[in-house]
Amino acid sequence: MTPPTLVLVESNTTGTGRLFARRARELGALPVLLAEDPDRYAYAREDDIPVVRTDTGSLNAVLAAVRAVPGAVPAGLTTSSDYFVPVAAAAAHALSLPGPDPQAVRRVRHKGSQRADLVAGGVPVAAHALVSGPEEALSAVDRIGLPVVLKPTDGSGSMGVRLCTTRQEAAEHAARLQARTHNERGMPVARDFLVEQYVAGPEFSVEVFGQRAVAVVAKHLGAAPHFVETGHDVPAPVPAAQADALTATAVQAVKALGLGFGAAHVELRLGPDGPVLIEVNARLAGGMIPELIRAATGVDLVRAQVTAALGRPVDLEPRSSHHSSLRFLVVDAPSELGVLPDTGGLPHVTGTTLTGRLGVRLVPHHDYRDRVAHVTATAPTAEDATRAAETALARLRTALRPHPDEETTV
The missing domain is CATH 3.30.470.20 (ATP-grasp fold, B domain)
Structure with a gap:
């Protein structure tokens, strides 16, 4: 009997992206990954996960790819990547598969529409304004009052999010957000952004x-x-x-x-x-x-x-x-990453994971890409778990060292 297929529309490149495919296999399903750039997913090669090159930004292309998988009986379709939740929801709906309401997901994905629905539902949110350029941003700052947070309406992983404590900072960051045309995956981005009261x-x-x-x-x-x-x-x-x-x-x-x-x-x-x-x-x-x-x-x-x-x-x-804690090793200055020290002898530490590349030039992006390793700990008390994770992180920090010929200003 042919196993049911779980279609993954892109995924996180590390961490839970890999876990989605593993859980599918544990449940007796065949994971199939649709990806615009299969080379992005080293875990798919290592775990022998079928990958179909697809224009994953297009609903029609996703549907065509699902229907063309040889011998596949699609039982589910989902994603672990924020950017692809709307197309995955729409595809699941079109195929009569389980999934969230595509229209609701689309509105949630745009932070301006999301704020409007939250306000209508009586949910407490910070004062905010949806703007499309520096002049509108400064008008919003004057109404809301400093400090404010400026953020893209369709970003993820803290990308483009910044606290501004002066009008000049707000104007400069608004200009940066307005100049963005594509995100780190090469996808077009919304040209509007949010100005929010800092809470x-x-x-x-x-x-x-x-x-x-x-x-x-x-x-x-x-x-x-x-x-x-x-x-x-x-x-x-x-x-x-x-x-x-x-x-x-x-x-x-x-x-x-x-x-x-x-x-x-x-x-x-x-x-x-x-x-x-x-x-x-x-x-x-x-x-x-x-x-x-x-x-x-x-x-x-x-x-x-x-x-x-x-x-x-x-x-x-x-x-x-139990209580569990995680601490990330974060790049906060131009540097390179050496081999991680052993943390196995520390009490309550349950794992150390390398996600960055060794020996290459690293510069801060000021978002999730700065996280190059992490350590986890589990203990009977919150105090023991946090102490263990922070002790292990201090040891991990010795793996970051200045890049020998780094002179880049960030």
């Missing part, structure tokens, strides 16, 4: 599946004016009342946006007056958050997402109550 306070994510909150995650961020995520703690070490407020706001946001199938990654700040919604992503979290949740609670969100895409019942029941 002071700690940042969290709530991982929602369907309309059920699964975990509250504490985030660690790099230095301003950028918003590079440098680590995560699961569950977030906050009082129960704060966790409840965060989860209630996240679920309210998911409902207001018309979501309810599969995973949603909901980002919030805990401001002086309570939770404020930063943004919702209609996909599974990146940054290895699903693996932290699995280590801490036993809930496998990657498996759940694949299971839902295949139209099967999902298991979200926790089986343990």
